[in-house]
Amino acid sequence: MNQKLFLTTSKNVARRLTELFDFVWPTAAAIWNLRWQVSGLMAVNPELTHDELQGRFVGGSGIRGANLRKACIDSTWEDQQQEFARFLLIEFCSLYEAWCEGSLAELGQAATLSKDLQFPSSTTNGTQRGISRATAVINGSQSAILTAAIHQSLLSNRKYSLPHLEQLLICYRYFKEVRNSLVHGGGSPSTSFINAEAAYAALSTTDLGVKEIPEYQPYTQGSPIAVSLRGVVGFGDIILKLVCTLDIEFSKSTAAEGVFISRWKSVHGQSPVVIAQNPHDRETRIRKLVRKLNLPKPATSDAFLAWLSANRLIV
Template sequence: MATTKPGFFFSSTQSVDGRLGDAFTFIWANYAGLRELWWQVRGFKDQFPDLHIKDIEQKFLSGLPMPGGIDLRHAFLNSTWDTHEQGFSKWLLFECCTLYEGWAEKVCHDLFSKRKAEKHVKSLQFPYVNAQSPGYMAVVSDANSSTSSLMVKEFFPTLRSSKLNCWPNINSYLIAYGYFKKCRNSIIHSEGLCTQSIVDLQTALTLEQGKKPSPFKHNFSLPAQVAGEKISLNLRDCILFSTIVRKLICTFDAALSVSAQSERLLEQRLRNLTSKNDKWRNLPADPRRYEQRIHRMLTAAKIPEPQNLSNIINWMKVEKLI
C-alpha cells in the first residue's frame, strides 16, 4: 500500500526536519542575493571610481525599506567575500545548534519527568566516554528501561532503517557536534576567540575522521585553530555540520521511540485526530475500505509506517481508538 508517512516518530523531529530545510532555503537565498549585489557594487565602483558613496547607495538601495540601514562601504567595498562567508558560517552554526537543543528539550520533556528531562537534554549533546560520563547513553538507557512492545515491533524497524541513521558512528557524530557547538559558544560568549578546549576538540575530531574508513561520508576541512586567536570557520564544514545535526536527530528519534511513553504519545495523537472529525470514528464496513481508512488515519496523524497494519488495528481496538 502506498504511503506518504513520515520517516520520524516524534512530532518535534518532523517539525525540526522541515525547519532545517526552510532555514537552508532562506540562508542560501540570502547568500545568492548578497553575492550578486557584492559583485555588482564593486564592479560599479571600479567603473566609476570618483562617484560618491551616497550615489552608489541611491543606485542599488533606493526604494528598499531598511530601518536599520546598510553600511554599503563596509559591507560591499571594504569586506572580502571570505568575511561574508564567515558570517554565513556563523549563521549556520547558530541555527543548527539552536534547532538541535530545542529538539532535545521537546523530546526529553515528552518522554521523561521534568527533573530527568533537564539533565537528559544536555546528555544528548555528548558522546559516551565511560560509566562516569555516559553522555547520550544515559538517555537511551533510560528510554529502554521501560519499553513498549508495540513501538519495538511495529515502528522501530522502520525508523532504524532510515538512511540518516548514524547509530554505528554516533560517538563520532557527537564529537563533531561538540566541536562546532564549542565554536558557536565562543562566538557568542568569548568574542569568537579560540580556547584550548576548542583546539582539543578539533584534535579529537581530526582523529575520528582519520579512521579507516572515516565515520563521515565527507570529512571536514577543519582550518587550523590557535588558542587566543579568532576562530576560523569553513562554510563547507558548517554545511556538513547541518547534516550531522539532522542525522543525530534522526538517530535519536529511532533510539528513543521504543519507550513506553512513546506509545502513550502515539495514542494521544490518534485521539486528538479522531476527536476533530467524525469520519475517523465512523469507519466503513467493507474490510478493504476499512483498512484503507485506518491507513489514512495514521497518515493524517503523521505516524510512520508500521510493520503490520493488522497489529495496529488490533491495538487501536483495545485502546478504544476505533
C-alpha cells in the first residue's frame, strides 16, 4: 500500500488501518475463546472465587482489574461485540479526521477544508459545499508534470474509487453520525443521524463499489443506537478507500509539486543530484531516486526531466 500512495499522511493512516484490520478478528476470536473457557470451567466449578479465576486465566499477564465473571458470564457475546465495535468506530472516525487535517497541512491548503472533506457534495444558497468544494480548491490548478509522471502510476491502487466518492462519503456520514450520537448524545439519535441513516439505507453495493455494504442496525424509536462489529470493520475499508482515492486525486495538483520537491530535498539533500547524460542510465537513475521517496516507479519523460532540472533537483 505504501508504494501506491502519494502523501506521507496517507501512508501513515493506511498503515494504521491495516494494523487494525490485522488486530480485530484474532482479538474477537480470542475473546470468544476466553468466554467459552471461563463459562465451561464455571459450569463444573460454580464456587470458584474471583482470585481463583484470575489465577487460572490472567496470572502472569500483568493485567489488573479484569472481572472475568462479569465479562464472560454476566455479559452476552452480543454485548461484547457492541463494545468492541464502538471502540473501533471511534478509532476509524478519528483516523479519517486526522487524515483530513494532515493531508491539508502537507499540501499547504487551508485547514477549513477539513470539514468539506467529510461531507458529500451539496449546495447552499448557491455556494458549493462538501467534497466537491474541497477537490475544486485543491485540484483547481493541476500539475501536468506530476499527472503524467506520478498520478498515472498511482491509479493501479485497487482501493482507488473515484466513481463512488460521493457514495463513500454518504456511508462515512452515517457511521460518523452514529459515533457522534454514541459519544455526545448518550446513544440518542440526532436529526443529523436520522437523515444520514436514510441516505445510507438507499445505497447499494454498486453505489459503493463493494461486494458487501457495511452492515448497520436500523434505528428503532425508543431503543439505543446499536452498531455491528462486522459493519464497523467494513466501514474501516470505506475509510481506506476514501484516503486512497483522495490521495491519488490530490497527487495531480500543483500543491503536490511542493510536496514532491520538499520530500526530494529531504531524502537526497539540498544540492542537485548529478545525473548521467546517457539516456538509458539517466532514466534508470531517475526512477531509483523517485523510488527512494517511497513513490511508485515514475513515467519518465523529457518534460519530467526538465521540470526536475528547473527546480534544481538534478543537474
